[in-house]
Amino acid sequence: xxxxxxxxxxxxxxxxxxxxxxxxxxxxxxxxxxxxxxxxxxxxxxxxxxxxxxxxxxxxxxxxxxxxxxxxxxxxxxxxxxxxxxxxxxxxxxxxxxxxxxxxxxxxxxxxxx
Ligand code: 5GP
Numbered sequence: 001x002x003x004x005x006x007x008x009x010x011x012x013x014x015x016x017x018x019x020x021x022x023x024x025x026x027x028x029x030x031x032x033x034x035x036x037x038x039x040x041x042x043x044x045x046x047x048x049x050x051x052x053x054x055x056x057x058x059x060x061x062x063x064x065x066x067x068x069x070x071x072x073x074x075x076x077x078x079x080x081x082x083x084x085x086x087x088x089x090x091x092x093x094x095x096x097x098x099x100x101x102x103x104x105x106x107x108x109x110x111x112x113x114x
Contacts, residue, residue, distance in 0.1 A: 003045075003098040004098075005098035006045060018071060019070065022043075024043065025040075026041070026071060026103075034106050034107050034109075035106025036077055037102065037103070037104050039101070040071075040100065041100045042057075042060050042099055046098070048088050048089060048099060065101075082105030083102075083103075084101055084104075085104065087102075
């Protein structure tokens, strides 16, 4: 089922887009949890981590990580470090069922997460 993120991919609703390629889109989270908080998503609809198939999606996932590294460099958080998060399912705290990687940085992260 389509989510609000597909509407962002299709430019039906606005988002603060910071990166776009053929297969990947990245935009600022509407409720940022850190000075840098960007969501990196595949344009195709993969609901969650458990729907990932290594043989089918490996290149796409690689592109998402390339995007995260490029943005971390461009935004000046690569040197001090950052956090990448995939929330999966109810216990994982997933709110939007369109696969997304959170890129969080610009402050020191705590562990364990909440
Ligand atoms: P999840 O909890 O599913 O891992 O993360 C979903 C994220 O999407 C949340 O951090 C939430 O703030 C963000 N979000 C939800 N709706 C929108 C939206 O319409 N636009 C943007 N830019 N972010 C959204």
